[in-house]
Amino acid sequence: MSASKALLILCDGLGDRPLDALGGRTPLKAAYKPNLDRLARRGISGIMDPIAPGIRPGSGPAHLAIFGYDPFRYYTGRGIFEALGVGMEIQKGDIVFRFNFATLDKERRVIDRRAGRIREGTRELVKALGNIRIPGVELLFKEGIEHRGILALRGSRLGWKVSDTDPQKEGLKVLPCRSLDDTEESRRTADIINKIMEQAFEILENHPINEARKAKGKPPANAILIRGSSHYEEVPGLKERFGLEGACVAGGTLYKGVAKFVGMEVLEVKGATGTYGTDFRGKFEAAIKGLEDHNFVFLHFKAPDLAGEDGDSLRKIEVIERIDKAISGIEELRDTLIIITADHSTPCALRTHSGDPVPIVISGPGVRVDGNEGFDEFSASKGGLGRIRGLDLMPILADLLNLASKFGA
């Protein structure tokens, strides 16, 4: 019997390196996680290089690869995924940027890259930015979480290979946007961005919201800093490529955006925040429900990555245990492949992504159970899957689901 559905549970940043404080164990190895271990005993484990051995993956490229889309071909920048994730209607050819609301002084020097992490009033500020007019190009602004937002340029003869205006450091002047490939199209885009930056400053500097912030001694959000230029091209979706009707349960906009990009439906779940405070069990239940009318559900948990970036191994253990608890009863799923893995390692000792491979287990009908006793980086490396790459995962799942078409005859 083959499984007819698959549930991919991706624990962001799950992989780690051995820690002296844990007696040479990783947080995953040290955690009490009976459900994950049971999946390993009933499944086949391995290690996976999300992109390639030693490559430190950004989250966008890593998810693309795991969904079967070569990031060397499909990844241009994070902007389009953030835009799709916040629900913007992006069209083929759009050039998409992320921006921060920031605080500049009169000399256009950056005082605060996040305008005091402004939370309120950004919708009104974005509405005011809608008054910017550049002949021949349509501008779309959208507020994101906190100080973040998205800008899309729509029009013809636009290039996307342009530099950031965010100097990434306070005290420095805003950078002019420049063409990176010296084409007329990219020069035109850079010119447009520079005009937008200038008009944005004029509009925001005296906006009532900023007057109020100044009156309260808060840094005004009087500028936008632009980065992550990317361009949107439609790709054949998971349904067309692998026969997978996908649904996504995630808190963070990036993950929702990548899921939309590859043709998944994004299921909105109350309490799914992409933070430590997310509703782990609520997300799991939403994923189970999603399996009723999809044959592929992608469930994303962000918390292990946050703990890794905080360098907090005890917290990482704790969130792994919470995930394990949240999925209790998972073995009752019939007719379903369950995959547990990560998009990259985030070693607590590094506080950032690393290129170490991630553990993976596939459990369910048809897999060659390898006799592994638990789920962690060490035992996974001795499992029956061997060492695979992110790009291998979807073909393996499609095959186990008996959806793969034969190569030749």
Place this chain on the structure above:
Amino acid sequence: MSASKALLILCDGLGDRPLDALGGRTPLKAAYKPNLDRLARRGISGIMDPIAPGIRPGSGPAHLAIFGYDPFRYYTGRGIFEALGVGMEIQKGDIVFRFNFATLDKERRVIDRRAGRIREGTRELVKALGNIRIPGVELLFKEGIEHRGILALRGSRLGWKVSDTDPQKEGLKVLPCRSLDDTEESRRTADIINKIMEQAFEILENHPINEARKAKGKPPANAILIRGSSHYEEVPGLKERFGLEGACVAGGTLYKGVAKFVGMEVLEVKGATGTYGTDFRGKFEAAIKGLEDHNFVFLHFKAPDLAGEDGDSLRKIEVIERIDKAISGIEELRDTLIIITADHSTPCALRTHSGDPVPIVISGPGVRVDGNEGFDEFSASKGGLGRIRGLDLMPILADLLNLASKFGA
């Protein structure tokens, strides 16, 4: 904690196949090698296909791949590496050949491909070859070890895809050099080589050194046989690609040449001969010293390959044991990744390179210790690294050294 330096110890031709005479063990498995085994117990092991599974690597392409340079793209021939290894100043666009001094009869038939393995006087003969004049092209000759030498052509409109003039067999006539790609540039190079061959014969035939050889009944070095056409292009170095300031400790010119090609500094070590008689401990100590002002040291031991090519499994065991002894104390290196591997297998039963994967172990801060008990082909294949390729090694090291840049965001 991450390591900040890496020491790559490459034991040439180390891998082998099971031998009946050793009770089904390989020389590495049979050797007494407490230091290598200790590194395996403290490290992560695996097997590595230097180029790709089943591909029998030449030493040049294998080293290129292990240093992170795809040999399908960067390898043209051995000439440039030998030239760099003997210290010639090679420039972009140079066409470089290896040559042998040889003995021809009057009909240009090869009597001795190595001119009686001539050892003395080759510097004077090379100096005489410097009188060859070909309009429009600069010629550079350099003597190598014994009967060997290097010829570089420098000029414009020169192609490198030309055939050897060495017929590889005594009794046959010297081959004319021909264009292999039918371009004007390669035809021009072939024409130049044929003229050089002719002028070399005229110059060498009556050279006093050869007169003296004939008087002593030795075969005169009255010709050169040309092979291994290659061309030189500068490549971005290890520093630029992986953040590695490299140094090389090796005896053989090929290995020094590849190291220079990828931007390493070659440390000259007295007693490093690339033979059985090399000063194993002296080389190891030079490598340790090299780590003081480099964050990457490549230490090359040639002897296991020589024993493999001699088909002498007992000698292979002995040189492995000598290497093991030479590196004693290696575990005292702090803050340093230690990598032990090979560029290819040289099975004693074959007496030549094979495509069998080679064992590899990486030991040091941050690695996921896999519990392997010893270092040999069998246990390595069950280690936590799984099966990687030569091209994967440098990205993995750069990642463990926290030097890798992130792919996307």
